[in-house]
Amino acid sequence: MLEGGLSRIRVPEPGLPRFTDNLWQHTCFEMFIRQDGAAAYHEFNFSPSGEWAAYAFERYREAKPAGDAALDPQITLSRGAQRLELNARIRLDRPSSGAVLTLGLSAVIEDTDGTLSYWALGHPADKPDFHHPDAFTLELGEIGDRPRFSRSGSDPDL
Helix, strand or coil, X not given: CEECXXXXXXXXXXXXXXXXXXXXXXXXXXXXXXXXXXXXXXXXXXCCCCCEEEEEEEECCEEECCCCHHHCCEEEEEECCCEEEEEEECXXXXXXXXXXXXXXXXXXXXECCCCEEEEECCCCCCCCCCCCHHHCCEEHHHCCCCCCCEEEXXXXXX
């Protein structure tokens, strides 16, 4: 969810839901998920346009063949004068019994002048790196209050 001066943000117009690469070049929301302590993880990108992407990694930035394109997440968008809320529903295979899942939640926000800013629950490195193992800061079973995002400077390594 974004709150604030939405008139200063480029928000992609709603379109047909479909798999699309490079969503991070414009306003989008991202989720990284893994079993706690595992090297392998998945990345999901969701655009306000309804476009989405899914990627699988064996370990830090080492991609393996992407998951099933039939994931077809259900994306809904709610927009007000000062609020933009994107909800995405995806089906994940059931993790092993007792497994703890950790998430990295982030957003790329495009200003009306084309400048990108990078927001996340935490930035563990000097520059934004949503793939960094320490960026997986939220345990699925411990979601309570709404997470707060912090902005990082330029030169991302997304």
